[in-house]
Amino acid sequence: MTTTTQPGIRPANATGKITYTPVDGRLLDVEDLHVEFHTDDGIAKAINGVSFTLDQGESLAILGESGSGKSVTAQAIMGILDMPPAKIPHGAVKYCGVDLLTMPDDRRRWVRGAEIAMIFQDALSSLNPVFPVGWQIAEMFRQHRGMNKSDAQAQAVRLMERVAIPAAKERVKAYPHQFSGGMRQRIMIAMAIALDPAVLIADEPTTALDVTVQAQIMSLLQELQQERQMGLILITHDLGVVADVADRSVVMYAGRLVETANVYDLYRNPAHPYTRGLLESIPRLDQKGQTLAAIGGLPPNLLRIPPGCAFNPRCRMAKDVCRVDLPALREVASGRHSACHFAEEVIDA
Amino acid sequence: MGKYIIRRLLQMIPVIIGTTFLIFYMVFALPGDPTAGKCGERPCPAAYVAKYRAEHNLDDPMPIRYAKYVAKTATGDLGTNRYGVKVTEDLKKRYVVTGKLALMAVAVEVVIGIAAGILSGIRKGRFIDNLVLVSTLFVISIPVFVIGALCQYFLGVKWGLFPVTVSAKPTLYELFMPAFVLGSLSIAYVARLTRTNLVENLRADYVRTAIAKGLSRKRAVGLHALRNSMIPVITFVGFDFGGLLGGAIVTERIFNIQGIGGYIFRSIYNRDGVAVVGAVTALVIVYLLVNLLVDLLYGVLDPRISHD
Structure with a gap:
């Protein structure tokens, strides 16, 4: 390895792998990311210029309905999009200052799992049904660290104990279908944190679980994040999940950020009509007996995103300007951004 | 168990x-x-x-x-x-030959069939995929005696690579061409079954997980996806093996192989009732045992199947 001048990269360490160090605590820099899917019907623009950052020890929630581009964003960061049909025509995903999108795949793959790890929504289908769970966790150490079989297996037991799987030693040889849903998600988490990644992306980690288990998994994630000072990206459509865990949240709609704010501000006083609609559609006990509020209409077809603000056909406040001009994401209060022409009115409302 | x-x-x-x-x-x-x-x-x-x-x-x-x-x-x-x-003496002799032929035919269909299936599965929609699909369709459509005769003519007579017919106690070399002919139909099925399952499993969530774990594409496809894709393929090959052990009358006659199929045919033809009933009894038992083995193997391949 020759001396490198790239920011954030230190020359190869003893194991021959590159080590990454965050610059000023900055882990991720997503810059003007665009993702499109080339389908038979045309080009679906899934992500249209998304930018955000993630620091060490920070938890960022990405909120939005299905099809808003949250998962695609995560998959683009991980580099697990199927390309084709997906294409990234524009943008950068910088990890410790190094752009992952231009990195050759034989180097990028060492980032996956070791530096940036991900857990998925459905742990049953995300774990391989024909291999024991311990083997699947141990595979991380075997492949990334070149560890021998018995040491890797011991690490797997240690991790299963860390995520509170009872009788880990006995169950290390069990198969995914022999665990309950919550336990399976714990195994996914154990596998993701195996190599002490700096960034953990959780894509709807609790959606497939029942409510009591959801809370347990979320508190486990929070605990691990604080213990290891990981940067956590939490992707969800469940606003209740976000409130306890996330520091900052961004709201996505039709592949764009429409609002960013800390969670407290977002809840108390949303700055975008879409966020307001999302919050109003949460069922509340003190409004028992009334019709549930819902945002009228459907998210736009990504093949034909309406001109102007993509939310305008569903927005109660939409005026003529909304159908023509695309509102930019602008600072509307300190530390708060909104992409609405009438953000100030929304906040004051 | x-x-x-x-x-x-x-x-x-x-x-x-x-x-x-x-x-x-x-x-x-x-x-x-x-x-x-x-x-x-x-x-x-x-x-x-x-x-x-x-x-x-x-x-x-x-x-x-x-x-x-x-x-x-x-x-x-x-x-x-x-x-x-x-x-029983007759059957013993015949089963040695039929067993050898069946094993070789299965080996041929496994090696060629799975290799072709993998190639076309990971290059779905590309040239090699279409080549495999068309050539397997071609092989499925040709009757076995035509393939047999063609092989005899080209590989045996014209190019002299293999003997045209086999001796009473055939060597592995002599049985290669018959085994290829016998396995050719199943090669096509194995290739298509492998391809279909691989294509499906490549889209599976756990393959995405494998990639997200930082595994090489080779390992994600060649181990994680392929291991799951092999379950139905090996099951098919197992049942096919059971069927082949029942003899292959047409192939045996083309290559003059003294196998079990020809024995039953000759016994029926000669109205040799004792031999027919005896041979069929043996066939039934062998087939049932092979089926049991395949079912047990299925449980080993797929841990979700339990035989408790």
């Missing part, structure tokens, strides 16, 4: 009894005198006929005859054929 095997073995008993009774009844209920033609151009002497009829219980009613046959079979005695040779 032990209990499962015992239960399966017990279930075989009624199947064996049912199938052998049917074949026994069909063979011996056919009209005709079994001693006719045994003594050349003239009728057999009365003493011989009486002895023959007594030996084969021909004067008993059908159910009694069958019961006596079962009792004798249970001791491992399948009787003697019309040339006075023990059927």
